[in-house]
Amino acid sequence: MRRRDLLAGLLATTTASALRAAEPNKIYRLAIVSTVADLSETGMYKPLFVELRRLGYVEGENLVVLRFSTKGDTSRYDETVRDAVSSSPDLIFVSGTSHLLLRVKALVRSIPVVGGMNDPIALGIVTNLARPEGNITGISVDAGIEIFGKRLGILLEVAPTASRVGFLCTEAFWNSAGGDAMRAAAHNFSVKVVGSPLQGLAQEAEYLRVLDLLQREHADGLLVTDGPQHLAHRDVIVDFAKGARLPAIYPYREYIEIGGLMAYAIDRQDVNRRFARYIDAIFKGAKPSELPIYQVDKYTTIINLKAAKMQGITIPASLVLRADEVIE
Structure with missing residues (x-):
């Protein structure tokens, strides 16, 4: 057993x-x-x-x-x-x-x-x-440090030419072992981490600052970490990704329910x-x-094809076939 x-x-x-x-x-x-x-x-x-x-x-x-x-x-x-x-x-x-x-x-x-x-x-x-x-x-x-490599790998299947990726996380997380693991995953996939961690109490204005910086630094993709504070601002995050037509992967289904592109989630x-x-x-x-x-040891891959169509993003058929849930 x-x-x-x-x-x-x-x-x-x-x-x-x-x-x-x-x-x-x-x-x-x-x-x-x-x-x-x-x-x-x-x-x-x-x-x-x-x-x-x-x-x-x-x-x-x-x-x-x-x-x-x-x-x-x-x-x-x-x-x-x-x-x-x-x-x-x-x-x-x-x-x-x-x-x-x-x-x-x-x-x-x-x-x-x-x-x-x-x-x-x-x-x-x-x-x-x-x-x-x-x-x-x-x-x-x-899920161990492997979770960052898993999510980044899925993101890069959708954006295979991406070379600059933003990680949305707090400053405390950025300076922790989790931040080290994210940077190691980026190094393994030969992509550059761009943008800035969230500072201070991370209210809506701070999210907008960090997301605007990602756009100015020409991020090709976005990985949102598991921080619960992000959920409170998920509308801001998802609206930004949709408006910028930026491939993004999220940690929870709640992002997909409001139009997020994909998630690898508990x-x-x-x-x-x-x-x-x-x-x-x-x-x-x-x-x-x-x-x-x-x-908890079960993670599911959720793909939102409706969001992909709206953003003009093509999801590889191989990824759609592997997904646990596809929203059409």
């Missing part, structure tokens, strides 16, 4: 046991700590709230949701986490970056934590995936539903140390 299947089985078993321990008439307090500003039920966390509602948690009835955002400002991590702890939640859900989860690990000892993370063992978040010690569990979305809706099930299990008595960290 594969490790992922084993972990899923253990989670299902633990969740079933927790269901028997549910407390009637309890009001549950959920603190959401994130790097993004929109933590509403209609924003990027909509699938989480939909699944929580399906599981019987309704905000304003038996669920109190306490929202805390760093708004992309890394200097606010500790303050935001302390504010969340002061709100006396039953559970803290952490989303955004592994660095934020690391700050939660350093500052939160007894409150159960469910979080999204890259490689949790390499980062020092846990030492055992099947039985995470301490108060943290969650979902690992870690299923974020499935991930958010799984987060809700972790929250449900802990609310009903399970301990984080009893809930295995789930490892």
Whole structure:
């Protein structure tokens, strides 16, 4: 049995046991700590709230949701986490970056934590995936450094003569191991990285500055990294790529749904539903140390032929045949 299947089985078993321990008439307090500003039920966390509602948690009835955002400002991590702890939640859900989860690990000892993370063992978040010690569990979305080469390879199939590619990422990411991996991938494909990382809090004006710079530096393609803050500005990013007729590859399906060209992506809706099930299990008595960290290992290639036609971009037939989903 594969490790992922084993972990899923253990989670299902633990969740079933927790269901028997549910407390009637309890009001549950959920603190959401994130790097993004929109933590509403209609924003990027909509699938989480939909699944929580399906599981019987309704905000304003038996669920109190306490929202805390760093708004992309890394200097606010500790303050935001302390504010969340002061709100006396039953559970803290952490989303955004592994660095934020690391700050939660350093500052939160007894409150159960469910979080999204890259490689949790390499980062020092846990030492055992099947039985995470301490108060943290969650979902690992870690495709390794190979993800940049994979996405860039797909992009260059669509733009085989490209020699200048922009990577849309934050300055923190650019200066991290992820940035090193992106540049290594570009080197392996003999393309030059152009443009600039996003500075500061990366509001809309900053996205426009960076995207305008890509155009002035004659980028032949665009690769958008996985940063959750990009999702809040996906309209700006996709509109730019369409207007510039620039081949672009995205990390999530949400970009394709508004006219993006293609994505090599995890299923974020499935991930958010799984987060809700972790929250449900802990609310009903399970301990984080009893809930295995789930490892996402399925990526899908999505091609938007309608967008390609509008942009005057030809998608190779070989890529269309390999795609998991084609939008026509």
